[in-house]
Amino acid sequence: xxxxxxxxxxxxxxxxxxxxxxxxxxxxxxxxxxxxxxxxxxxxxxxxxxxxxxxxxxxxxxxxxxxxxxxxxxxxxxxxxxxxxxxxxxxxxxxxxxxxxxxxxxxxxxxxxxxxxxxxxxxxxxxxxxxxxxxxxxxxxxxxxxxxxxxxxxxxxxxxxxxxxxxxxxxxxxxxxxxxxxxxxxxxxxxxxxxxxxxxxxxxxxxxxxxxxxxxxxxxxxxxxxxxxxxxxxxxxxxxxxxxxxxxxxxxxxxxxxxxxxxxxxxxxxxxxxxxxxxxxxxxxxxxxxxxxxxxxxxxxxxxxxxxxxxxxxxxxxxxxxxxxxxxxxxxxxxxxxxxxxxxxxxxxxxxxxxx
Amino acid sequence: xxxxxxxxxxxxxxxxxxxxxxxxxxxxxxxxxxxxxxxxxxxxxxxxxxxxxxxxxxxxxxxxxxxxxxxxxxxxxxxxxxxxxxxxxxxxxxxxxxxxxxxxxxxxxxxxxxxxxxxxxxxxxxxxxxxxxxxxxxxxxxxxxxxxxxxxxxxxxxxxxxxxxxxxxxxxxxxxxxxxxxxxxxxxxxxxxxxxxxxxxxxxxxxxxxxxxxxxxxxxxxxxxxxxxxxxxxxxxxxxxxxxxxxxxxxxxxxxxxxxxxxxxxxxxxxxxxxxxxxxxxxxxxxxxxxxxxxxxxxxxxxxxxxxxxxxxxxxxxxxxxxxxxxxxxxxxxxxxxxxxxxxxxxxxxxxxxxx
Ligand SMILES: CC(C)[C@H](C(=O)O)[C@@H](O)C(=O)O
Ligand SMILES: CC(C)[C@H](C(=O)O)[C@@H](O)C(=O)O
Numbered sequence: 001x002x003x004x005x006x007x008x009x010x011x012x013x014x015x016x017x018x019x020x021x022x023x024x025x026x027x028x029x030x031x032x033x034x035x036x037x038x039x040x041x042x043x044x045x046x047x048x049x050x051x052x053x054x055x056x057x058x059x060x061x062x063x064x065x066x067x068x069x070x071x072x073x074x075x076x077x078x079x080x081x082x083x084x085x086x087x088x089x090x091x092x093x094x095x096x097x098x099x100x101x102x103x104x105x106x107x108x109x110x111x112x113x114x115x116x117x118x119x120x121x122x123x124x125x126x127x128x129x130x131x132x133x134x135x136x137x138x139x140x141x142x143x144x145x146x147x148x149x150x151x152x153x154x155x156x157x158x159x160x161x162x163x164x165x166x167x168x169x170x171x172x173x174x175x176x177x178x179x180x181x182x183x184x185x186x187x188x189x190x191x192x193x194x195x196x197x198x199x200x201x202x203x204x205x206x207x208x209x210x211x212x213x214x215x216x217x218x219x220x221x222x223x224x225x226x227x228x229x230x231x232x233x234x235x236x237x238x239x240x241x242x243x244x245x246x247x248x249x250x251x252x253x254x255x256x257x258x259x260x261x262x263x264x265x266x267x268x269x270x271x272x273x274x275x276x277x278x279x280x281x282x283x284x285x286x287x288x289x290x291x292x293x294x295x296x297x298x299x300x301x302x303x304x305x306x307x308x309x310x311x312x313x314x315x316x317x318x319x320x321x322x323x324x325x326x327x328x329x330x331x332x333x334x335x336x337x338x339x340x341x342x343x344x345x346x347x348x349x350x351x352x353x354x355x356x
Numbered sequence: 357x358x359x360x361x362x363x364x365x366x367x368x369x370x371x372x373x374x375x376x377x378x379x380x381x382x383x384x385x386x387x388x389x390x391x392x393x394x395x396x397x398x399x400x401x402x403x404x405x406x407x408x409x410x411x412x413x414x415x416x417x418x419x420x421x422x423x424x425x426x427x428x429x430x431x432x433x434x435x436x437x438x439x440x441x442x443x444x445x446x447x448x449x450x451x452x453x454x455x456x457x458x459x460x461x462x463x464x465x466x467x468x469x470x471x472x473x474x475x476x477x478x479x480x481x482x483x484x485x486x487x488x489x490x491x492x493x494x495x496x497x498x499x500x501x502x503x504x505x506x507x508x509x510x511x512x513x514x515x516x517x518x519x520x521x522x523x524x525x526x527x528x529x530x531x532x533x534x535x536x537x538x539x540x541x542x543x544x545x546x547x548x549x550x551x552x553x554x555x556x557x558x559x560x561x562x563x564x565x566x567x568x569x570x571x572x573x574x575x576x577x578x579x580x581x582x583x584x585x586x587x588x589x590x591x592x593x594x595x596x597x598x599x600x601x602x603x604x605x606x607x608x609x610x611x612x613x614x615x616x617x618x619x620x621x622x623x624x625x626x627x628x629x630x631x632x633x634x635x636x637x638x639x640x641x642x643x644x645x646x647x648x649x650x651x652x653x654x655x656x657x658x659x660x661x662x663x664x665x666x667x668x669x670x671x672x673x674x675x676x677x678x679x680x681x682x683x684x685x686x687x688x689x690x691x692x693x694x695x696x697x698x699x700x701x702x703x704x705x706x707x708x709x710x711x712x
Binding site: 074079083086088092118120123139140142145146147150154155156157158159160161162163165166191192193194195196197198199200201222223226227229230231232244245247248249250251252254255256260281 | 448479549585610
């Protein structure tokens with residue numbers, strides 16, 4: 001049966017980097033992969049055309065899709081809009097409406113790019129950490145929320161951080177299952193000494209871990225976790241945390257590798273239907289210049305092939321091709337270092353295509 | 357008039373490190389500094405003795421004090437207690453009851469300790485960043501909060517993130533005033549693209565900045581800020597942010613210097629009455645071994661002399677003495693490197709005392 005892939009290029013560098021990943025999917029299609037690509041509007045691009053960052057049509061086609069490939073959303077242009085129609089709201093809407101609660105964010109140091117890290121080589125060499133971020137709950141979606149005017153005339157902004165046991169359990173299971181295929185260690189990150197919501201998080205993880213006797217569960221406060229990521233990131237195997245803490249820690253972790261332009265992510269529902277996107281943002285400052293790094297998006301397509309389309313060998317081919325172009329010394333500007341060959345977005349995409 | 361200093365050693369390594377700072381204050385007292393030291397219980401130590409982490413007596417004496425010197429609170433021993441009587445609650449209670457809304461957390465790289473950082477020398481050399489963290493509001497104190505049982509029988513944990521304009525303005529002013537004495541740049545950190553509370557934060561900071569024409573205000577999302585701290589921390593002069601984000605970012609920033617054991621902090625009210633404490637925690641794993649680094653606490657005493665007691669020259673003497681013992685190669689275990697002289701907590705304290 002034909003699998004339906006929805007492509008949402010989004011804003012900023014989104015269209016450029018997605019185009020390179022699509023080239024590769026198209027090549028696999030020519031080779032016989034039974035997929036059908038459909039394009040949709042999201043984010044600022046959607047807002048400009050339709051007045052909403054998540055048009056009903058995009059949501060509908062995404063719901064019917066087997067997988068979604070997303071570029072990035074947001075940019076200066078839309079920053080003064082009301083929060084309810086910002087480009088980001090489109091992304092949050094898809095995550096929530098499609099129940100994509102499990103966000104997998106690897107932080108891997110590519111040996112070819114070891115120099116790109118701002119950390120000392122001995123601290124990050126071989127880094128391979130997986131952050132599992134809860135993506136459809138917590139303070140991102142909690143009600144009530146808003147800005148109200150108090151009796152004395154001043155404004156007050158408020159948000160609600162909320163988690164129930166079932167939400168914590170299902171993301172915990174994802175983390176434990178992933179750890180079982182890795183080094184078997186899960187570090188759950190919370191602020192259980194201050195926030196009751198994450199006290200429940202900690203208790204629930206502890207109870208859940210009893211069903212996973214082979215996995216070692218530890219707990220860490222989020223401030224300490226941010227510190228330990230800088231001090232000794234290789235101590236971690238799998239980290240699991242809330243939506244907000246995961247947002248912060250995964251950006252920090254990915255930068256440890258010096259190459260956030262290299263890192264893909266997957267956001268999955270209960271049935272491994274998923275959305276795939278680079279960890280990095282829409283980078284409006286370099287949009288349209290054909291200099292962005294398409295590899296995170298290309299590697300996101302590889303994750304899609306592996307997790308949703310069950311085409312592990314095609315995923316392997318992409319990952320090996322990426323490794324080969326790096327071995328060949330090809331570098332976009334963000335990962336460039338002396339002695340390497342600087343290439344554009346499309347040259348990088350073509351090189352991966354040729355190396356498949 | 358005699359100034360009243362309340363000393364709250366707290367838990368873990370707290371008593372050991374505070375003792376070294378007290379030695380120095382006592383020496384200044386002998387030289388004529390008109391202070392009176394009084395001791396109080398806080399945290400786990402207070403809970404064990406009185407059943408509460410913040411006894412009324414401690415709160416009362418702290419309210420009457422001109423300044424407070426705190427060690428650290430918390431430890432494994434109390435982790436299974438209900439959140440309402442945890443050691444941390446004592447610290448949060450003092451902050452809130454004394455209205456210590458402005459938490460100043462410098463991240464400074466000591467040139468003598470340049471090697472201790474896990475970051476490459478060129479990335480952190482000369483790092484001198486001040487994080488201004490809102491300390492008495494936000495999700496730390498927002499109501500409602502707790503754990504409830506839902507109709508279907510499962511538990512739900514909830515917390516409230518809330519800020520009003522006046523709270524944002526007063527912490528903003530502190531940041532702008534500090535920036536005016538530094539490089540004149542404030543970066544306000546929020547998540548205004550997702551959280552309405554921090555949308556108000558951003559708007560309020562922007563409005564406030566109009567009264568500070570000589571200060572350059574920029575805004576950054578918290579995930580990007582965590583990333584930029586690792587990528588290029590020297591881009592920042594002063595960062596100002598919420599209680600929760602400040603907790604995370606300041607721990608991350610202090611670890612950039614490789615020497616969290618060196619960094620003091622001040623928590624001030626509207627009248628520069630304040631509490632002074634090291635940034636690091638109670639480190640229960642090394643408590644009682646006389647190996648902890650007392651310098652962050654000693655430097656906290658220096659901040660107290662400077663900000664609350666108006667004794668800048670004594671503060672200078674402490675800071676110069678710390679610099680001298682580092683020049684002499686003295687190192688506690690946390691900052692030890694080959695070729696240096698490893699010393700204990702009390703040896704380090706004595707060395708600073710002798711170098712005054
Ligand atoms: C764009 C923004 C809403 C989003 C988030 O905060 O989740 C982004 O930072 C991310 O991490 O995917
Ligand atoms: C001990 C804890 C309550 C405290 C906080 O979260 O504020 C600590 O981490 C700090 O940063 O001072």
